[in-house]
Amino acid sequence: MSQKLRNAISIKFKILMNSISIRLSLVLMLLFSVGIAFWPFISDVFGSDGLVSVQTEIDFGDVEKYNIEIKDEGKDIKIAVKDGTYIIDVLTKDGYIGLDNVKNLIYKKNIDSVIESGTLPDQELMKVMNQNIELNYEYDNKLDENSYNFLMAFVMLYGFLIILLISRISAQVAYEKGNKVTEVILTSLKRKELYFAQVVASIFVVIINLVVVSIPMGVAFIIDNPNITTDLSFFSLEKLVQFIIHLIIATISLVIFAIGLSSRVKQYEDVNAYTAVVIIPLWFSLVYLIFNLDLYRGVLYILNYIPIASIFPVLGAVLNESISNAHFWVIELVTIILTIGEYFVIKRLYTNNIAKR
Numbered sequence: 001m002s003q004k005l006r007n008a009i010s011i012k013f014k015i016l017m018n019s020i021s022i023r024l025s026l027v028l029m030l031l032f033s034v035g036i037a038f039w040p041f042i043s044d045v046f047g048s049d050g051l052v053s054v055q056t057e058i059d060f061g062d063v064e065k066y067n068i069e070i071k072d073e074g075k076d077i078k079i080a081v082k083d084g085t086y087i088i089d090v091l092t093k094d095g096y097i098g099l100d101n102v103k104n105l106i107y108k109k110n111i112d113s114v115i116e117s118g119t120l121p122d123q124e125l126m127k128v129m130n131q132n133i134e135l136n137y138e139y140d141n142k143l144d145e146n147s148y149n150f151l152m153a154f155v156m157l158y159g160f161l162i163i164l165l166i167s168r169i170s171a172q173v174a175y176e177k178g179n180k181v182t183e184v185i186l187t188s189l190k191r192k193e194l195y196f197a198q199v200v201a202s203i204f205v206v207i208i209n210l211v212v213v214s215i216p217m218g219v220a221f222i223i224d225n226p227n228i229t230t231d232l233s234f235f236s237l238e239k240l241v242q243f244i245i246h247l248i249i250a251t252i253s254l255v256i257f258a259i260g261l262s263s264r265v266k267q268y269e270d271v272n273a274y275t276a277v278v279i280i281p282l283w284f285s286l287v288y289l290i291f292n293l294d295l296y297r298g299v300l301y302i303l304n305y306i307p308i309a310s311i312f313p314v315l316g317a318v319l320n321e322s323i324s325n326a327h328f329w330v331i332e333l334v335t336i337i338l339t340i341g342e343y344f345v346i347k348r349l350y351t352n353n354i355a356k357r
Contacts (some may be wrong), residue, residue: 005193012201016172017208019147025164027208029157033213036153037220041228043236045293054096060109077102150230150270151319152290154217155312161213161284162206162251162252162311166258166282169202173262174271177354195259197344198350202255234319242318242328246311249332253339256279260346268340281309284343289316305341307335319332 016022035042051069056079063070076095079089079102086106090096189197220229221240235243261274285303288296289312296303296313302310314331317323323331 003195004188005197007196008189008197009201011069011198012172013204014169016201016205019168021168022165022205022209025161027211029209029213033158033216037152037155037216037230038228039230040226045265048063052094052101054102056080058109060105062107066105067098068101068105079106115176139198148231149295150318151293153285155289155315157213158210158247159282159312161209161280162254162282165206165209166254166278168257170262170271170278171204171258171274173198174265174268174274177263180270189352192347194354196352199256203252203260206242206251206255210247210251233299239318243315245332246314246318246335249339250307250311250334253342254282254311254336255341256346257308258337258341260349263350280310281306285309285312289313293317293320293322304331305334305338307339310335
């Protein structure tokens with residue numbers, strides 16, 4: 001690698017990293033990441049403890065599992081009984097949020113009362129207690145509610161970060177072309193070298209941002225204290241490795257795609273339209289993951305092997321354990337081959353268009 005090429009990579013890298021938009025997005029996403037990773041601690045310090053304070057003279061027994069505390073002067077909810085009817089006064093927003101738990105507690109007390117009185121036959125009692133229901137899950141969801149919520153927050157974090165980075169990289173390519181900066185650079189570098197410098201610098205910027213934003217997650221994973229950090233126990237080391245590998249490969253593919261399309265702009269203002277085209281498959285994969293925590297199925301199955309469209313469904317399948325190790329590595333092998341092929345196809349597109357106006 002020549003000194004000129006190294007200098008070109010260094011300059012493009014510094015331009016991107018010194019960009020206000022990238023710095024600002026990195027700070028915001030880092031704060032978001034800290035919030036996700038240390039949510040129990042933050043919630044404990046700045047939020048409520050999740051307990052609903054109830055004032056009542058009724059003996060409900062053990063109420064801890066319902067996130068309820070009985071106090072002489074409960075501030076959230078008051079419960080009284082009149083003519084066999086429970087009268088509930090909701091006093092605060094926390095009381096409204098915890099109302100379902102209070103209703104379930106009263107329902108349990110009603111059932112206990114029926115059982116003690118023996119006024120219903122066993123079969124009828126089972127109906128009242130919803131015990132006459134048998135569930136058979138054909139779809140095995142390995143993630144509990146907390147893990148699913150974390151995954152959604154995690155996906156939104158990386159989704160927004162990747163979109164912001166792609167937008168800035170596209171803008172740099174379009175700006176340099178639209179303001180004839182590229183023509184000046186090409187006096188000392190070949191077009192293929194300029195393309196290589198742009199790709200390498202952009203990939204470095206993306207990886208650094210992904211790593212920095214992931215640091216709070218890594219710290220939380222190591223600390224593993226439920227009072228301080230989010231529960232990441234479902235994140236095994238094997239899953240983590242697969243997660244990182246696919247995230248990096250798919251993001252690199254998006255970066256290359258963005259650089260190629262941005263090289264076609266005639267005016268700098270046109271870059272937004274090309275950026276939208278790049279982001280569409282990313283958004284599609286995100287929406288698909290929200291509704292289907294798994295790989296693409298049916299006619300969409302081929303998209304699992306297209307890196308710019310498979311980023312989130314594959315990650316969701318890894319966490320949900322709905323993909324075997326063998327299948328995962330087949331997908332990664334195909335995506336690596338396609339990304340290499342994409343690099344050469346985009347190189348031809350870039351070199352043919354970067355100096356045209």
